[in-house]
Amino acid sequence: MRDVAVIAFAQDIAEHDRERNEVEFVIPVVRDAIAQSGIDRHDIGFTVSGSCDYLSGGPFTFVQGLDAVGAWPPIKESHLEMDAAWALYEAWVAIQVGDVDSALIYGFGKSSLGDVHEIFNLQNDPYSVMPLWPSTVDLAALQACAAIAANVTNEREMAEIAARDRRAALANLHAIAGRDVSADVLLGEPVTHAPLRDADIAPITDGAAAIVIAAAEIANHACERPAWIRGIEHRIEPQSMGVRDLTRSESTRLAAIAADVGGGPIDVAELHTQFSHEEPILRVALGLGPETEVNPSGGPLGANPIMSSGLIRIGEVASRIHSGSVHRGVAHATQGPCLQQNLVCVLEGERN
């Protein structure tokens, strides 16, 4: 295996970007990430992005994202209709194979253009689920109900998670839903999608993020403290929610074993929890103990730009390793209804 590290991370987030189109807000994050990496843009080996055309309802809109990258002379490029955390996985594989030594990964999307909770009904089973038009929040609420019924979590723990993330988001310049609030206050707020309250649900967010990863030869020169990718894996479960045990995340558990989350202490975990009840399910699957700080950025409950929110989890862990404030951390990203597909990435500071 080649040693590969995250060497640059940039993000640009807004609650509702009423001025710029997607290209216009991808430009600054791509510029920023490439500048941080110190790599000339012509020397980036591979460019790969994650986005979803249904967010803006236009066919092949992902191609326009390339206008923000500069694709001349022609570049080696790929795109995933997935959160850009999976684009990072593809880039990591490309570097492992030895095709390239560095890669730019970016994700972008405007969740504010349509009804984003309704749009993702299109990913459900077209025969038995999609014709009913459950929203993303509806399905998550069913999982929360199942988790509470199985004593995996409870409304107080969910409120404590939501309050902690909202408070942490206050200190994050890129978060949009920061709030100085306690669990007790949240428990007094109305239940909007039983058993969820609005504070349990990630905010609608527009935004983009970019990361540069590189093999050791480049990373050691580009970055004082590279965030080495020690393990990365993703696993998927059956689509039908009625077939799965919604109270646990077997795909996360298997990905965590493959990524060797348990191979050392985890200082920090950034989890792609778009709903507060997902954290207890993921903590069990990842084997996290009380010594691990979870979502110090505020997590997706602080800002959730769809299609880059998972990539941002990797960036948030990496930037803490870059600054020297943590040594080893885990980032998690998810796709699909009720944590159907999960990616786990272990990042670590100094080289062994």
Place this chain on the structure above:
Amino acid sequence: MTEVLVEKHVLEYPGGYTRSVGPVIGRFLTGLRDGRIEGVRGSDGKVLVPPTEYDPYTAQATGEFVEVGPCGVVTAWTWVAQPRVDKQPLDHPFGWALIRLDGADTSMLHAVAVDGPDALSVGLRVQPRWRTERIGSIRDIEAFVPEGSEPLVIPEPAPDAEPVTGIVTPTRLEYEINAGTAPSKYLLGLAQGKMIGQRAVGSDQVYLPPRGSDPTSGEATEIEVEVADVGTVTTYCVVNVPGLSETSPEIPYVCAQILLDGANTPWFGLIQGLAADEVRMGLRVKAIWADVLVANAASVKWFEPNGEPDAPYESYREYA
């Protein structure tokens, strides 16, 4: 701050997508039409409802069909205070539930019609309320209701009805798209009879319409450049297929890539004012503006020859 244009946008396939359903889901939907709920036995003997062609855990082909329900038990629920009335099964507040039908080992999503969330709980027994008109759809069940809360009516199957082989799934999504800063400047220019492109600092390449970046370098295009409404045909196509819209031109007509003087990307427009077989590369043309100018490409009706001699091939070779 630039005025940024916002437009309603609807993503819809008129009439809905048609899907063939195959032997297993087809039998499930045929059962629903006939007032019967059927699952299928998975490779470990468990009964899957809704049925699938392959066991989702082992990928083995599934086995025999098993009639289940019609009653079942709620394994998880939530409450919809504000239904999406044009899409969801009920037009008043309702519950969603995962329902494990009697005889099934998996749960199925459906609506539950009750007065409020207090009437819902994990473990609640429910029964289906069938629609009178059934077509072979998951929505042939209007909703589930608490068991015994109303008479359980088991519909009679229609005699001699053919098996269900397909479904139609209407899909409509609505958006408010904002054009972004650079395209808005361009579109507002059209409403004033101007062609406004952009270029990046350090580049002489003028993009029209601008998207906000120089796509070759990825640099933001911050410099506005008004280009002429006169240009050169770089390439063209004679259209012999009639358009579907009433405003489509009579065939044959010509659409062309026109390199406006001062721009470095060709603009797409119609050519009128000469016979289709006289249109040629290098033809010099001018924009004919509409009487009423608007912030979109309809401001330019078409292009006509402007009387200048043809441009030499060398002058537009890069763009042809």
